[in-house]
Amino acid sequence: MTDESSAGRVVILSGGVGGARFAAGMADWVPPEALTVVVNVGDDFEPFNLRVSPDIDTVCYTLAGLENPETGWGRRDETWHAMETIETLGGPTWFRLGDRDLGLHLERTRRLAQGMPLSQVTRAICQALGVRAQVLPATDDSLRTWVKVAEHGWLPFQEYFVRHQWRPRLMALAYRGATRARPAPGVMEALHEAEVILLAPSNPWLSLDPILAVPGIRSVLQQKRAVAVSPFIAGRAVKGPAAKIARELGYTATPLSLAEYYQDILSGLVIDQADAAQAPLITQRTGIPVYITDTWMQGPEGRRRVAYSAWTFARLLASSRGVEEPAA
Numbered sequence: 001m002t003d004e005s006s007a008g009r010v011v012i013l014s015g016g017v018g019g020a021r022f023a024a025g026m027a028d029w030v031p032p033e034a035l036t037v038v039v040n041v042g043d044d045f046e047p048f049n050l051r052v053s054p055d056i057d058t059v060c061y062t063l064a065g066l067e068n069p070e071t072g073w074g075r076r077d078e079t080w081h082a083m084e085t086i087e088t089l090g091g092p093t094w095f096r097l098g099d100r101d102l103g104l105h106l107e108r109t110r111r112l113a114q115g116m117p118l119s120q121v122t123r124a125i126c127q128a129l130g131v132r133a134q135v136l137p138a139t140d141d142s143l144r145t146w147v148k149v150a151e152h153g154w155l156p157f158q159e160y161f162v163r164h165q166w167r168p169r170l171m172a173l174a175y176r177g178a179t180r181a182r183p184a185p186g187v188m189e190a191l192h193e194a195e196v197i198l199l200a201p202s203n204p205w206l207s208l209d210p211i212l213a214v215p216g217i218r219s220v221l222q223q224k225r226a227v228a229v230s231p232f233i234a235g236r237a238v239k240g241p242a243a244k245i246a247r248e249l250g251y252t253a254t255p256l257s258l259a260e261y262y263q264d265i266l267s268g269l270v271i272d273q274a275d276a277a278q279a280p281l282i283t284q285r286t287g288i289p290v291y292i293t294d295t296w297m298q299g300p301e302g303r304r305r306v307a308y309s310a311w312t313f314a315r316l317l318a319s320s321r322g323v324e325e326p327a328a
């Protein structure tokens, strides 16, 4: 653990299971009052008229140590009696909601219906779960990811991701509501105050872009720059459809492609040793320096290592970039 007084604010942009695991790794290095996780809300949806915020819940559960270790989403030690009843009644069970998880959705839905913004509900959930890091939705406004696929036309995110298990061929993405969305309270303050801003090894198109699409957020990163951790290792995604989507959108599942895609907001890129040969080309093509490590977040040790690599690399770059020219 570091000298707590030295750590400046770390802001992580996160979505999905990989983002939550990375945030948990960072929580081992910086004090909770110096850690902000800005989370994607594009995956949110309302099964059974309940508001489910999968990326927020996955971050909160993981930071609380309550997550299901196999899936990464939902809770460990879960029971499924409500789902069994729904199945008996012939209702939809393609999106699995455990009994303990359902309690969270019921209470979140009740508070939202009373007019409480999502950021405030999220803070209450974190307090109840003992999570002291700041977890912020990217926006309290409506922003939903829709996916256009060859086989079915436009699908809401969870229909694509869970019901169709991201098998359909992705042709386009839309972040509906993004143009009218405002950053949630605290998001811009955290970004401006950040010593370092990190892009978690999340899916660029499904997790990071819906955050960057909220007006105001990307321009702060263009000014302050961020360090990203590549979600690709040797041409594959560690988890989920990022490599498949990269190819379907005409990119490649490589750190070089990611560096070019985020060239306007990156000050550095952490890549896996399997892709080390790309490092010179990345810096030559984009000017973005590269840090090479084992980016496989296997267990708590792996999360800690990847988080530490990104954090120290970002602090090094921030300190070198921030050097004032000595007064003439």
Ligand code: FO1
Pocket: 015, 016, 017, 043, 052, 053, 054, 055, 057, 058, 073, 074, 094, 095, 096, 097, 101, 158, 161, 162
């Ligand atoms: N993902 C699945 O593949 N199948 C599910 O049944 C499922 C249920 C679920 C329930 C709550 C929750 O917070 C997440 C859940 N997820 C499920 C994961 C979710 O679709 C993804 O984590 C995010 O939307 C994208 O990473």
